[in-house]
Amino acid sequence: GIAAPAATTETIAGAEPAAAPAEAEAARAAERFLEMINESRWAESYAATGAEFRRLNTLKAWTDVSARLRPPLGKLLTRDIVRNEYVPAPPEGYRLVKFASSYENGTNQVESVSLTWEDGAWKVAGIAIG
Numbered sequence: 068g069i070a071a072p073a074a075t076t077e078t079i080a081g082a083e084p085a086a087a088p089a090e091a092e093a094a095r096a097a098e099r100f101l102e103m104i105n106e107s108r109w110a111e112s113y114a115a116t117g118a119e120f121r122r123l124n125t126l127k128a129w130t131d132v133s134a135r136l137r138p139p140l141g142k143l144l145t146r147d148i149v150r151n152e153y154v155p156a157p158p159e160g161y162r163l164v165k166f167a168s169s170y171e172n173g174t175n176q177v178e179s180v181s182l183t184w185e186d187g188a189w190k191v192a193g194i195a196i197g
Contacts, residue, residue, distance in 0.1 A: 090151045093151065093182050094162075096189035096190075097166075097180035097189075097191070098146070098164075100112055100115050100180060100191050100194075101166065101168075104137055105137070105143050109126070109129060109130040109133050112133070112191075113129045115191055116192075117183045117185045117191060117192050118190075119183075120190075136196075139172065140170040140174050142170065142171040143170060144168075144170060145167075146166045146168040147167050148164065148165070149165050150164070159184050161183055161192055164179070164180050164181075164182065165179045165180075166180075176196055178195075178196050179194065179196070180194050181193045181194075
């Protein structure tokens with residue numbers, strides 16, 4: 068008989084890691100990060116970011132910008148997840164988690180948090196609010 072070649076598994080650069088937690092864990096990490104910001108816990112939120120974020124942003128810069136932009140919004144009223152998707156990018160891709168949020172001052176906005184799988188946990192790679 069003819070022997071079939073053994074099955075091979077190829078890893079594609081930017082493919083979602085099989086060992087990464089479910090998307091629900093990424094969503095929880097993103098929401099915890101936003102909660103820290105809501106509570107003015109700048110150092111803790113900075114510690115939840117990935118190495119590349121910290122390379123580009125100092126704790127002081129993060130604190131200064133956050134302390135200027137976040138408090139005027141007032142208390143968080145609602146935050147609902149609207150998207151949680153895998154974004155292929157080397158080395159292991161990102162999760163992009165978006166929330167529709169409303170604040171005490173009447174502001175409604177989309178909070179987008181991108182996360183990277185780093186050192187066995189989801190770390191914040193970037194944030195956009197608008």
